[in-house]
Amino acid sequence: MxxxxxxxxxxxxxxxxxxxxxxxxxxxxxxxxxxxxxxxxxxxxxxxYQRVDGIGGGVANYERWYCEHPNREEIFDLIFKDLEVSMLRIGNWYEKNSSANPILAQQKVIMDAAGRRLGRDNFSVMMSNWLVTPELIDNPGVGKATLKKNEKGEYMYSEFGEWCRNTLEAYQTAGITPDYLSMMNEPDGNNSGGDKICLGYGAYHSEKANYGKALEATYNALKNVTDRPKLIGPEVLGIGYNTFRNYYNDLNPDLLDVAAFHCYHGGNTSDYKENDRYSSAHAFISEFRNLARIVGDSKPVMMTENCSYHPSVPEDAVNIAHFISNSFCYANATAYLHWALLWGYDSKEAMKEGGDGCIAVESPWKSSQWTDSRKGYVVRSEFYGLKHFTKHVKPGxxxxxxxxxxxxxxxxxxxxxxxxxxxxILINFSxxxxxxxxxxxxxxxxxxxVIQTDTQKESWYQxxxxxxxxxxxxxxxxxxxxxxxxxxxx
Known part of the structure; x- marks a missing residue:
C-alpha cells in the first residue's frame, strides 16, 4: 500500500x-x-500561480420551478449558504420573457436569494446569451441556423451587437447586473431548435456568420454601457478537434476579457475510464495544457460548463472534483462553473435517468409524487464534490x-x-x-x-x-x- x-x-x-x-x-x-x-x-x-475568480455553477433553467417550490428557501440555503458558491451562471432569456412568463423577475428572485445569503460583493454573476430574436436568425426554428443577412447580402453583425446591448440593459433595468457576459453560448453547437445562432470561424465556416466579427460588433455596441460586464468567450462546446484553438485564433483576443470553454468533448479517448468522459479528467491534461499555452498570460481562463451526461452515481463527487482540480492545475483556470446547481425533474423515472443538477428539484406542482414527501428535492453526490472547493477556496x-x-x-x-x-484538496480517483x-x-x-467524502461508504462530507x-x-x-x-x- x-x-x-x-x-x-x-x-x-x-x-x-x-x-x-x-x-x-x-x-x-x-x-x-x-x-x-x-x-x-x-x-x-x-x-x-493564478488567482481564483470564482467557483460555482449555473441556475439557467427551470427558474419558475425553483421560485414556486414550497421548499425554495431550503433549496436556496443549500446552494448559497451551504455551498457558498462564489460565481453564478445565468442565461439571457430576454426573448421568452412575457407577462405570462416573467422569467427576468424569477431570475431576480434567485439573485436576491443569493445576495441575502452571501452578500452581493461575495459572488459574481456570469450571463450567457442563448436565445436570439427571430428577426436576426436566417432560418428561425430550423437547426443549424445562423445570423441573418441584410438586403445587401451581408451578415447583420451590427444589429446583433445592438441586440446584445439592448437585452443586457433590460437585465440591468430589472436589477440583474452581470459581471461577465458571453456573447453566444456554444457557437459551435448544432442549434437544433433554431432559436439561437451558430457562429463559425475562418473560411472553413464560410456558410456561417463569423464569431470574431460578431464579437467585434458586440464589443463596439457595449462601449458606452454603464456597468459594462467583462466579455467572455468563445465558450465552445468542447476542447477536442482543435475547436477552442480554431475559434480563438480567428478572433481578436484583445476584445475578450476572459477566455472560456466547455468540456463536453476532448481528451485522449483511449484513456477514458470505462469509455466515460466525465470519469476521465486525467485524459484531458494534454489538451488543458495546450489551451493554457494558446491563451498565455494575457487573460484569465474559465471553464464555464461541464456535466456528466450519465445517471447520477456516488462516484460523481470525485469526478467533479477531479475536473475542477485539473482545470486549475493544467488549464490554469481561474474559475470553474458546473452546468447546473439545480435542475428540474417531472418524474422519479426522469430523475433516475438524468445526471443534471447538484440538487434534483422535483415538480412543485406534483408533491404527491415526490421521492421524499417533505422535501421535493434530492441532494446528489456532485454537490459534495463541488463543496470541497466552493466552501474553502474563495476569490482572491x-x-x-x-x-x-x-x-x-x-x-x-x-x-x-x-x-x-x-x-x-486531494482527489483519489483510483x-x-x-x-x-x-x-x-x-x-x-x-x-x-480534515474533511472527507468517501463515495464507497456514501459518507458525503465528514x-x-x-x-x-x-x-x-x-x-x-x-x-x-x-x-x-x-x-x-x-
Whole structure:
C-alpha cells in the first residue's frame, strides 16, 4: 500500500519557501520519508500561480420551478449558504420573457436569494446569451441556423451587437447586473431548435456568420454601457478537434476579457475510464495544457460548463472534483462553473435517468409524487464534490505549487490572501486506498481541519474529528479529502 507524506516548505504568513526551515530540516523530512517507504507530497507556497475568480455553477433553467417550490428557501440555503458558491451562471432569456412568463423577475428572485445569503460583493454573476430574436436568425426554428443577412447580402453583425446591448440593459433595468457576459453560448453547437445562432470561424465556416466579427460588433455596441460586464468567450462546446484553438485564433483576443470553454468533448479517448468522459479528467491534461499555452498570460481562463451526461452515481463527487482540480492545475483556470446547481425533474423515472443538477428539484406542482414527501428535492453526490472547493477556496486566493509522484491522486492547493490559510484538496480517483502519513514540520502554531467524502461508504462530507494530518490520515478509494491549515494568532 502506498503512503504519502505532505511536506510544507514554508511558514504560512511568510513569503518564500526557504524561510522558516533550514536545509537540515528539509533533509530530515526526506530521510523520514525514506525510512517509512512513503510517497511525499510537497506544498510549495513560493510557487504562486493564478488567482481564483470564482467557483460555482449555473441556475439557467427551470427558474419558475425553483421560485414556486414550497421548499425554495431550503433549496436556496443549500446552494448559497451551504455551498457558498462564489460565481453564478445565468442565461439571457430576454426573448421568452412575457407577462405570462416573467422569467427576468424569477431570475431576480434567485439573485436576491443569493445576495441575502452571501452578500452581493461575495459572488459574481456570469450571463450567457442563448436565445436570439427571430428577426436576426436566417432560418428561425430550423437547426443549424445562423445570423441573418441584410438586403445587401451581408451578415447583420451590427444589429446583433445592438441586440446584445439592448437585452443586457433590460437585465440591468430589472436589477440583474452581470459581471461577465458571453456573447453566444456554444457557437459551435448544432442549434437544433433554431432559436439561437451558430457562429463559425475562418473560411472553413464560410456558410456561417463569423464569431470574431460578431464579437467585434458586440464589443463596439457595449462601449458606452454603464456597468459594462467583462466579455467572455468563445465558450465552445468542447476542447477536442482543435475547436477552442480554431475559434480563438480567428478572433481578436484583445476584445475578450476572459477566455472560456466547455468540456463536453476532448481528451485522449483511449484513456477514458470505462469509455466515460466525465470519469476521465486525467485524459484531458494534454489538451488543458495546450489551451493554457494558446491563451498565455494575457487573460484569465474559465471553464464555464461541464456535466456528466450519465445517471447520477456516488462516484460523481470525485469526478467533479477531479475536473475542477485539473482545470486549475493544467488549464490554469481561474474559475470553474458546473452546468447546473439545480435542475428540474417531472418524474422519479426522469430523475433516475438524468445526471443534471447538484440538487434534483422535483415538480412543485406534483408533491404527491415526490421521492421524499417533505422535501421535493434530492441532494446528489456532485454537490459534495463541488463543496470541497466552493466552501474553502474563495476569490482572491492563489493556487500554489504541489509535488507528488503518486499515480491516480490529484492534489491542488490554494493559499488565502495574507498567507495565513491553505486549503489542500486531494482527489483519489483510483480504486485503491492511499495513505497520507504526516505534514512536514512547520514553525508557528496551527489548527488543522480534515474533511472527507468517501463515495464507497456514501459518507458525503465528514469532518474527521480525530484525524491529524501531522500523523496519519487515509485517502479511501474514490474519495475527496480537504485539509485546511490555519495559522493561529500569536
Amino acid at each position: 502506498n503512503r504519502i507524506i505532505l511536506v510544507a516548505l514554508i511558514v504560512i504568513g511568510v513569503s518564500g519557501c526557504s524561510k522558516g526551515h533550514s536545509a537540515e530540516e528539509f533533509v530530515d523530512s526526506q530521510v523520514s520519508a525514506k525510512e517509512y517507504d512513503v510517497s511525499v507530497v510537497q506544498l510549495k507556497p513560493s510557487e504562486k 486566493w492563489r493556487r500554489i505549487g504541489t509535488e507528488c509522484s503518486l499515480d491516480e491522486v490529484e492534489i491542488v492547493a490554494f493559499q488565502a490572501p495574507g498567507e495565513k490559510q491553505i486549503a489542500v 480504486e485503491q486506498e492511499q495513505k497520507m502519513i504526516r505534514l512536514g514540520d512547520m514553525n508557528g502554531t496551527y489548527t488543522t481541519t 469532518v474527521l474529528e480525530k484525524a491529524d494530518p501531522f500523523a496519519e490520515i487515509s485517502l479511501p478509494e474514490m474519495s475527496v479529502t480537504t485539509v485546511i491549515i490555519k495559522l493561529k494568532a500569536n
